[in-house]
Amino acid sequence: MSAFRQPSVLPGFGLTFGFTTFFLSAIVLLPLAALVLMSMSMHWKEFLDVVLDPRAIGSYRLSFGASMLAATINLVFGFIIAWTLVRYEFPGRKIIDALIDMPFALPTAVSGIALTTVFAQNGWIGQYLEPFGIKVAYTWIGVTVALTLIGMPFMVRTVQPALEEVQRDLEDAAETLGAGRFYVFRRIILPTVLPAMLTGFTLAFARAVGEYGSVIFISGNLPMKTEITPLLIVIKLEEFNYRGAAALGTVMLAISFVMLLAINLLQTWGRRRVVAVGR
């Protein structure tokens, strides 16, 4: 039987591993287990009644649909922004590069009320969309806008390092040999950054599905129409319907696990691909 850990001259394994395990269990693992246990204590029929309720289905549709749309928008614009930051030099580039992380650092409640104000009917941007009949605030479009902002840094920050890895001499060689711009993009740039783009897409999507703070201000929160799943959980908790909330929470938790798995697989695939391309 091999030992749990390999021998080392360094001290402190027992103390640090013990403290880490204790803290991790107390703060994260046991509370999460309590959530799963509570929904498991429900009869499966009761569980299905909650998670397949029309109002719940409506909330999944909005949460997943808007998250998917937002991640897709970021796939395009995140790439364009990453490309701009890596390939072009222009005044203010460094400041913009630093500001990309703003949605990480900015509290979600702040981005929520700010976006709502900007995209409201009389807001800075909303007033120009109003004549075209486009209502952003208090509709699913607003939800998508908020989720796009939240997901943007994930995409840019994942694609940026991958774009820096693209071998410029390959591009130049291809161009010298008569390849058009689009051909160079499709055959040289895209294969190198594709794993990063998919990882960024998944990260942005995973974050968007669970997002709460920045969405609830701009969404209007109408049942069946503009109500996201996290909000439905909050409503159930406020009604002291703990079991219903736990059931919906378990569904979301399961989805988070699948996303986490997908991200890990994508990253492994990306690494293997880079190694293969490097050869």
Next chain:
Amino acid sequence: MATRATKAFLDEHATRPGRDTVMTVLSRAFFIGVSLLFLAALLFAPLATVFAMAIEKGYEAYLRSFSDPDTAAAIRLTLTVAAVVVPLNTLFGICAAWAIAKFEFKGKSFFVTLIDLPLAVSPVISGMVYVLLFGLQGWFGLWLQEEDISIIFALPGIVLATMFVTFPYVARELVPLMQQLGNDEEEAAITLGAGGWMTFFRVTLPKIRWGLVYGIILCNARAMGEFGAVSVVSGHIRGLTNTMPLHIEILYNEYNFVGAFAVASLLTLLAVVTLIIKTLVERTGYKGH
């Protein structure tokens, strides 16, 4: 990262000065233009709105909104929560990084995934788990009520929920950094007779200090700004359990826009300061993970 792009750009122009064809100029304009438009609509306009709305009724109204006792209480509560959560999670992050980076043990990658778990969970769920445990109809609800201990709708619940959400931030920075730096110097120190603590403070800590600063400021920004998780456990009692983000929601829903955006402007400044420190740390050569 920035310097590399600049250098590549300059090199290219030095060797091939005639490269600015109509197409390259057009595509450059297109990419920069689209990026700036996208960011202007989604990021710059909302940021500017925060300050524009905060001073809409003049500076006096802006400053007066901070003398509101509930706003002052919200600021105090947010600072208190951060003062408890950030040191604890820093201690945890250092311990986790030491155990994971300095030793080889079974199931390590699974252990790392478990630490990252809070990042994958919706903030609403992060708060809800504590309600299910300690809420009135939760597992320990009745017992807590008999003992007259309040966790949910009180400070301990807010601290716990914030801790959950910001749990991985310091560990995430330190683990890859310490793995990359290796064990050679620590092993040399121990072999030469230094104790464990001395090795940590004199050998390891100086090497990881920028990663540590990086992790702490990100942890702090998230701790002060957390909304969803705290919203579920706080109970929204004005002047008592409202943190700054929750207070923004209340003021906003009461159409007190100057008040809401005044508090929001403070949190926006916090985010700006966080990004400035982050950029300064990156200048030392440290790159975030």
